[in-house]
Amino acid sequence: MGRKILLENIDKEGIERFDVYRKHGGYTALEKALKLTPDEVTEEVKKSGMRGRGGAGFPTGMKWSFLDKKSNNPRYLICNADESEPxxxxxxxxxxxxxxxxxxxxxxxxxxxxxxxCYIYVRGEFKYLIGILNKAICEANANKFLGKNILNTGYSLDIHVHSGAGAYICGEETAQIESLEGKRGNPRIKPPFPALKGLYDCPTVVNNVETLAAVVPIISMGGEEYAKIGTGRSTGTKLISASGHINRPGVYEIEMNISVEEFLMSDEYCGGMKNGKPLKAVIAGGSSVPILPAHLILKTANGENRMMTYESLADGGFATGTMLGSGGFIAYDEDSCIVRNTWNLTRFYHHESCGQCSPCREGTGWMERVLHRLENGEGRMHDIDLLTNISKNIEGNTICPLGDAAAWPVASAIRHFRDEFEFHVKNPGIVKNIKHGSLKKYTV
Amino acid sequence: MPIVTIDNHTIEVPEGTTILEAARKIGGDIVPPTMCYYSKLKGSGGKCRTCLVKVSQGSAKDPRPMPKLVASCSTPVADGMVVQNITSPEVLEARKAIVEFLLINHPLDCPVCDQAGECDLQNLSYEHGANTERYEEDRREYDKVDIGPNIQLHMNRCILCYRCVYTANQIANSRVHGVLYRGDQAEISTYIQNAIDNEFSGNVIDVCPVGALTDKTFRFKSRVWFLKPMNAHRNCTKCSGKVVVWKFGNEIYRVTARKDQFHEVEEFICNDCRYDHKQPEDWTIEGPAKLSKQSVISQNQYGNLKKPSIILPIEHRTEKQE
Structure with a gap:
C-alpha cells in the first residue's frame, strides 16, 4: 500500500466538518506553524523540495522566495482552483x-x-464548491483559526472565495489576476512577474490547490521528512486523476516512486485496462502534455522502467518523453482513434484561446479545422506536415503557455502515430463511416 | 545606463527602455516591425508577436540566452544584452509564421480596401510573408458595423491588435469600446453597439494598422496613392490643428493626423478637423508630407520602392529575398 498523506482521512465520516477534521488532527500543523517565524515556515517548504502541483512543476519554496517582501504594498496569495484541464x-x-x-x-x-x-479563485463550473469552501471558512473563523488575531498571535487573515465564469485561460496565473480584478481574463505580458506586480499591482503568489494543501503535511512532519518520500527531485506524494479505458478511474494519491506500469496495472490504483484490451497510448499529465505510445510510456527510450515522477516522465525530452503536468492520467486502449482524440483536444484549445496573441488565436483554429477534415476523411497527405509546422510555429511564440499546450498534443500525436494519420488520408471511405468505433481491424 | 547590442549595433539607452525603442533609436532595417505596439498608447504591445527577437545574451551579469523568442516591444533592456533581429534566421522564420497567422483570417480584399497602400499588414506581408498560402479553410465573416456617424468597423479585416481599444479608452473618460468573445471569434465592439461619442473618436481610424476601421467620409472615394499628402494646419481650439490633407488637384479628399516614420500618429486630431473641414480655404498648406520610401504612395514621386536588405548568410536567404 502506498502511503497516503493528503488523503489520509478522506474516508472518515463527516471529514468536511470542522469538528471531525479537528478530531483527526486537523489544524495542529497550523498551531505548529504559528509558533515558528514566517521565514522558518518558508524554509521548511524549501527543504521539502515540493514542486508546484499545478502543471509546471516549479519548486514552491523558490516561488515563495521570489515574492517582493521589501515593497510597502500589501501582498496577496491566490489559490488557483480554476481546474479546467481535460x-x-x-x-x-x-x-x-x-x-x-x-x-x-x-x-x-x-x-x-x-x-x-487571500483569494480562492474557483472555476465557474464548480459553483457547488463555493458553498463548501465558504462553510469551511466560516467554521474556521468561528473557531479563531481565521479572521482577526488568529489564536491570539496577532496575525490576521481573510479568505475570499471568488468564482470564475468558466474560462480555461483564467487558470493561467496572470489571466486569473486580471479576472480577479474584474477585467477580461487575458494573460498579462511578463515581465513583470506576479511576485513583483500581481493583483492590483501588488506582490502576489498564485499556487495550485494541491500545492497549498500539501503545505499542511510538510509542516506537520517537517520539510526534511517530507523530502524523503518520493524519488530524487520529485518529493512527496502527488494526486493523479486517472481516467480513460481503465478499470478503476478516479483520484489516487501516489508516492512518487512507483512505475507507470505499476500505477496502471495494480489493483490499488487503475486496476488494469478495461476488458483486458492492450494499452495503446497514455496522456500522462493532463491534455496539454505530449501523448506517448504504450512502449514509450512503460519504458524510457533507454529501456529503463518509466516512473511516475517529474524527471522520469520527462526523460528523453519531447522526442520520447512527456511531462507529469497536473497529473491527469488518461489511458487509451487499442480501439481509440488518435486522430479523433487529437481533434477533440484541439477543439478544446481553439474554444478556450483568449484571442489576444496571433499565433494561438489563429493557429489553434487552423489546426482544429485541418484535423476536422482529416477525421472526416477529407484530409490530404500534406496536411500532416502542415499540422506539424503549425504546431511548431505556435510553440514558444505566444504570451502564455496555452499556445504550447495546444501545440504539444498535435505535434506528439503526429510524431508517434503518423501511420494513423496517413491511414485517415488513404482510406477516406472507411474513416468517414466510423465515428466512434474501432479502427483496429482496418489498421493491421 | 544599460548598453545594448542589437544586430551588431551598440547603443546606450536609459533604464527601462524596451528593446524595440532601443532599436528604433538605432533605426534602419533592424527595427522590428510592429502591428499592435503603439508608443503613444499605454499598455499596448505584446499581442501580435511580429516584433519577436532573439536575446542571445541576457545581460552582462547573466549571459545566458533567453529560452524563447521575446516580444521586443515589452521586454526591457539590460546592461550587456545582445539581441538578434534580422541576423537570426530563427527570428525571420518565426516572423514569417506570424504573418501567415495574421493573414489566415484576413480577407485578401486589398483591391477594394481603403487602407491599401498605407496598410501595415500589407507592408509586413510584403517584407516578411511567404509567397504562397497554405490556408484552405473558410475565413470568419462579420457584417459591417457603423460605430458613430463617420466610422465604419469591418471586423473581417481586424487583426485584434487592441490599438483602437486603448485609443478609445485613453482619450475618453468613459470606457465604451472593447473586445467581446474569445479566441478567433473575438470581436471589437462598442458597448451594446453604441456609437463612440467623443471629440477625438476619429483617431481610432488612424491607429488601425489594417482597414478594419475606416473613415466613412472617404470610403471608396479614391486610392490613397492617387492623392497628394500635404502637411497643413489651422487654428483649432480642440487640438493642435496639425494635419495631413490628402488632395486630388485642389480638392481635399480626406484629413488625417501626421504620422512619423514608424506609422504612428504624432498628435491626435479632433473630429472637427478630420471630418468637417474639407475646403482648401480651411487649411494653411505647409508643403508635401514626408513619406517613407517603402510606402507605395511614394512610387514615382520620391524614387523607387526600396525593399529592406536582409543581412543573412547566403544559405539562409530565400529566393524572394534575393
Whole structure:
C-alpha cells in the first residue's frame, strides 16, 4: 500500500466538518506553524523540495522566495482552483472532500508569506464548491483559526472565495489576476512577474490547490521528512486523476516512486485496462502534455522502467518523453482513434484561446479545422506536415503557455502515430463511416 | 545606463527602455516591425508577436540566452544584452509564421480596401510573408458595423491588435469600446453597439494598422496613392490643428493626423478637423508630407520602392529575398 498523506482521512465520516477534521488532527500543523517565524515556515517548504502541483512543476519554496517582501504594498496569495484541464479533476475532489485541509494550508502559507488577504479563485463550473469552501471558512473563523488575531498571535487573515465564469485561460496565473480584478481574463505580458506586480499591482503568489494543501503535511512532519518520500527531485506524494479505458478511474494519491506500469496495472490504483484490451497510448499529465505510445510510456527510450515522477516522465525530452503536468492520467486502449482524440483536444484549445496573441488565436483554429477534415476523411497527405509546422510555429511564440499546450498534443500525436494519420488520408471511405468505433481491424 | 547590442549595433539607452525603442533609436532595417505596439498608447504591445527577437545574451551579469523568442516591444533592456533581429534566421522564420497567422483570417480584399497602400499588414506581408498560402479553410465573416456617424468597423479585416481599444479608452473618460468573445471569434465592439461619442473618436481610424476601421467620409472615394499628402494646419481650439490633407488637384479628399516614420500618429486630431473641414480655404498648406520610401504612395514621386536588405548568410536567404 502506498502511503497516503493528503488523503489520509478522506474516508472518515463527516471529514468536511470542522469538528471531525479537528478530531483527526486537523489544524495542529497550523498551531505548529504559528509558533515558528514566517521565514522558518518558508524554509521548511524549501527543504521539502515540493514542486508546484499545478502543471509546471516549479519548486514552491523558490516561488515563495521570489515574492517582493521589501515593497510597502500589501501582498496577496491566490489559490488557483480554476481546474479546467481535460483529464484533471484532483482539486475538485480535494476541495469537495477535504475543504478544511485547503483552508489550513492557505492559512499556513499566508502566514509564511506575510499575506493578510487571500483569494480562492474557483472555476465557474464548480459553483457547488463555493458553498463548501465558504462553510469551511466560516467554521474556521468561528473557531479563531481565521479572521482577526488568529489564536491570539496577532496575525490576521481573510479568505475570499471568488468564482470564475468558466474560462480555461483564467487558470493561467496572470489571466486569473486580471479576472480577479474584474477585467477580461487575458494573460498579462511578463515581465513583470506576479511576485513583483500581481493583483492590483501588488506582490502576489498564485499556487495550485494541491500545492497549498500539501503545505499542511510538510509542516506537520517537517520539510526534511517530507523530502524523503518520493524519488530524487520529485518529493512527496502527488494526486493523479486517472481516467480513460481503465478499470478503476478516479483520484489516487501516489508516492512518487512507483512505475507507470505499476500505477496502471495494480489493483490499488487503475486496476488494469478495461476488458483486458492492450494499452495503446497514455496522456500522462493532463491534455496539454505530449501523448506517448504504450512502449514509450512503460519504458524510457533507454529501456529503463518509466516512473511516475517529474524527471522520469520527462526523460528523453519531447522526442520520447512527456511531462507529469497536473497529473491527469488518461489511458487509451487499442480501439481509440488518435486522430479523433487529437481533434477533440484541439477543439478544446481553439474554444478556450483568449484571442489576444496571433499565433494561438489563429493557429489553434487552423489546426482544429485541418484535423476536422482529416477525421472526416477529407484530409490530404500534406496536411500532416502542415499540422506539424503549425504546431511548431505556435510553440514558444505566444504570451502564455496555452499556445504550447495546444501545440504539444498535435505535434506528439503526429510524431508517434503518423501511420494513423496517413491511414485517415488513404482510406477516406472507411474513416468517414466510423465515428466512434474501432479502427483496429482496418489498421493491421 | 544599460548598453545594448542589437544586430551588431551598440547603443546606450536609459533604464527601462524596451528593446524595440532601443532599436528604433538605432533605426534602419533592424527595427522590428510592429502591428499592435503603439508608443503613444499605454499598455499596448505584446499581442501580435511580429516584433519577436532573439536575446542571445541576457545581460552582462547573466549571459545566458533567453529560452524563447521575446516580444521586443515589452521586454526591457539590460546592461550587456545582445539581441538578434534580422541576423537570426530563427527570428525571420518565426516572423514569417506570424504573418501567415495574421493573414489566415484576413480577407485578401486589398483591391477594394481603403487602407491599401498605407496598410501595415500589407507592408509586413510584403517584407516578411511567404509567397504562397497554405490556408484552405473558410475565413470568419462579420457584417459591417457603423460605430458613430463617420466610422465604419469591418471586423473581417481586424487583426485584434487592441490599438483602437486603448485609443478609445485613453482619450475618453468613459470606457465604451472593447473586445467581446474569445479566441478567433473575438470581436471589437462598442458597448451594446453604441456609437463612440467623443471629440477625438476619429483617431481610432488612424491607429488601425489594417482597414478594419475606416473613415466613412472617404470610403471608396479614391486610392490613397492617387492623392497628394500635404502637411497643413489651422487654428483649432480642440487640438493642435496639425494635419495631413490628402488632395486630388485642389480638392481635399480626406484629413488625417501626421504620422512619423514608424506609422504612428504624432498628435491626435479632433473630429472637427478630420471630418468637417474639407475646403482648401480651411487649411494653411505647409508643403508635401514626408513619406517613407517603402510606402507605395511614394512610387514615382520620391524614387523607387526600396525593399529592406536582409543581412543573412547566403544559405539562409530565400529566393524572394534575393
Amino acid at each position: 483529464g484533471t479533476f484532483k482539486d475538485r475532489y480535494l476541495i469537495e472532500k477535504l475543504p478544511h485541509l485547503l483552508v489550513e494550508g492557505l492559512i499556513i502559507s499566508s502566514y509564511a508569506l506575510g499575506v493578510n488577504t
